[in-house]
Amino acid sequence: MFIVLLKFSDNKAKASEYMDSHNAWIKKGFDDDVFLLVGSIEPGAGGSVIAHNSTLEEIQSRVNDDPFVSEDVVKAEIIEISPKKADERLSFLLA
Template sequence: MFIINLTYKAPLKKIDQFLEAHIQFLNKQYTDGFFLTSGRKEPRNGGIILCKAKNKDNVEQIIKLDPFKINNLADYEVIEFTPTKTNEKLKFLIEH
């Protein structure tokens, strides 16, 4: 499991120009089964994505498809973790 922490490095006006393309990117990753949840940080200086992928290299390949990455609008921090405890609704996140 991975947390992708995006931090914008461009003004929000520039981010908003690519927001629809970014949303399309997100939608594809949800359809492909990689992304589990995502959203804006508050204050709006980036976003967080919870990603289920085989390994960090796989996550890096996915990130390369993001219009925010392609257009050098955000920095990305990838944090790998192993869920070991969750509530009943999220039990599917725990590796067996």
């Protein structure tokens, strides 16, 4: 499981230019059953993704395909987590 932090770079002003393609990238992550949750880092600092069903290399490749990353709108940090305990509603994450 991974937490991906997408923190705005000095090129934040270019975000609107790539928003449609960034949203398509997000949709593909959900369609591929990799993304579990996507949201903003408040206050207006960027975005975050919780992902699973992938290796670190696959996540790195997917993150590099995000137009926000490739166009230097955000800087990505990938944190790998090995879940050990979860609320029963999230038990599927322990598999």
